[in-house]
Amino acid sequence: xxxxxxxxLPVIVAVARRGGFASAAAELGMSPSAVSHAVRLVEERxxxxxxxxxxxxxxxxxxxxxxxxxxxxxxxxxxxxxERIRGIKGRPAGLLRINVSHVAVPMAVTPxxxxxxxxxxxxxxxxxxxxxxxxxxxxxxxxxxxxxxxIAQDMIAIRMTPPFQVIIVASPAYIGRRGRPRSLxxxxxxxxxxxxxxxxxxxxxxxxxxxxxxxxxxTRGTAVVTDSLAAIDLALSGMGLAYVFEPLVRADLAAGRxxxxxxxxAIEEPGLFLYFxxxxxMAPKLRAFVDIAQEIGRTPSRAPGRVA
Numbered sequence: 001x002x003x004x005x006x007x008x009l010p011v012i013v014a015v016a017r018r019g020g021f022a023s024a025a026a027e028l029g030m031s032p033s034a035v036s037h038a039v040r041l042v043e044e045r046x047x048x049x050x051x052x053x054x055x056x057x058x059x060x061x062x063x064x065x066x067x068x069x070x071x072x073x074x075x076x077x078x079x080x081x082x083e084r085i086r087g088i089k090g091r092p093a094g095l096l097r098i099n100v101s102h103v104a105v106p107m108a109v110t111p112x113x114x115x116x117x118x119x120x121x122x123x124x125x126x127x128x129x130x131x132x133x134x135x136x137x138x139x140x141x142x143x144x145x146x147x148x149x150x151i152a153q154d155m156i157a158i159r160m161t162p163p164f165q166v167i168i169v170a171s172p173a174y175i176g177r178r179g180r181p182r183s184l185x186x187x188x189x190x191x192x193x194x195x196x197x198x199x200x201x202x203x204x205x206x207x208x209x210x211x212x213x214x215x216x217x218x219t220r221g222t223a224v225v226t227d228s229l230a231a232i233d234l235a236l237s238g239m240g241l242a243y244v245f246e247p248l249v250r251a252d253l254a255a256g257r258x259x260x261x262x263x264x265x266a267i268e269e270p271g272l273f274l275y276f277x278x279x280x281x282m283a284p285k286l287r288a289f290v291d292i293a294q295e296i297g298r299t300p301s302r303a304p305g306r307v308a
Contacts, residue, residue: 005045009071011038012050016068017140020058080283092284093122099136100145102129103228107247108145108160108272108293115292123285131226132198137277142286148270155275160293165246165266166207169258173238181241181261184210184217191240192219193231206243208265219243232258245269 014024015035025032043050050064060068096116100109105127113125128141136144144151151157168181174191181187187206195204203224205216221240225231228244235242236257246266252258260266274293276286 005042008038008042009067010075011035012042012064013068013072013075014140015039015051015058016060016064016072017138077279080279091122092120092288094283094285095124095126096143096285096289097126097128097141098143098145098289099128099130099134099139099141101131101147103245103248104145104160104272105129106229107245108274111296112160112289112293115296116289119292120285120288123288125289130198136275142283143274143276143289145272145274148273151273151275154278156278157273157275158290158293159271160274160297161247161271163268163271165268166243167246167249167263167266168206168208168241168243168261169232169235169249169253170241170261171236171238172256172259174235174240175259175261177238184208184215184262184265187217187219187241190221192221193234193240193242194219194221194224195228195231195243196224196226198226204243207267208262209267210265214267 011024011028011030014027015021018024018027021032021035021039024030025035028035039050046063046067048063049061050067052059052061098109109127113127116123116125133146133150134141134144136142145160148157148159178190181190192206196202197204203218205218208215208217219241223234223239225234228248231242232244232249232252234240235244236252241261246253249258253260274290276282282290
């Protein structure tokens with residue numbers, strides 16, 4: 001058994017996952033030169049290049065793809081088994097990487113991470129917030145949090161929030177200037193804060209209902225965001241109408257900072273879910289996160305948003 005070769009496999013997997021030597025070095029806590037040396041050593045032992053390098057990108061060769069396809073799941077399995085062994089004698093420990101949407105942070109993540117810090121101080125929860133849907137396995141995440149409808153069928157999904165409405169809101173000042181829309185057709189005459197989809201680049205059409213039918217309304221306005229929390233801030237400033245998850249603005253609605261318009265056209269989303277791949281055994285750190293998420297999900301709590 002080539003022990004040096006096996007010891008460098010995590011470096012190969014990290015470079016493949018991160019798509020570069022510098023980012024892999026940052027993840028592993030190594031210098032870029034040490035990462036390059038490890039890759040070169042493995043390539044010399046195997047006798048062929050694992051990465052195709054250009055000035056702008058690093059990609060896997062056919063040999064590299066074959067190696068990573070075998071090594072990555074094996075390393076993941078070893079890491080999880082080691083954590084289970086540690087968990088037999090002690091508490092869950094290690095780095096737990098969760099990929100979430102921005103809105104999931106106030107709606108579902110914050111209370112769980114806070115409880116994790118209190119109960120399991122040996123676990124570090126690393127939250128990656130973005131709006132694009134990523135391959136959590138390929139990107140090296142332990143789990144993700146997204147809307148239920150976005151999660152692949154082969155994943156295990158655990159509810160983190162109840163179903164909630166997606167509503168249209170505006171500030172009282174905006175309504176005072178522009179009036180209140182009475183129908184979906186009236187939206188064409190209003191300044192609607194747009195939301196650009198990160199993956200496609202398209203402006204999201206507002207999913208609403210009219211006369212019992214689902215409709216997708218194309219809107220126009222003077223601002224476009226890629227983050228729902230930014231849309232809420234713009235609505236609070238009086239800029240225009242925003243299409244948002246109701247729990248995020250519940251406190252603002254109660255305090256009168258925002259008002260809902262066209263409530264009869266609001267749709268309901270299934271809620272946010274924690275999801276992760278099916279494995280023979282769950283790492284103790286993820287098991288702890290799941291248990292706390294389920295516990296908090298059963299307990300009524302204050303809605304996310306600004307304190308009234």
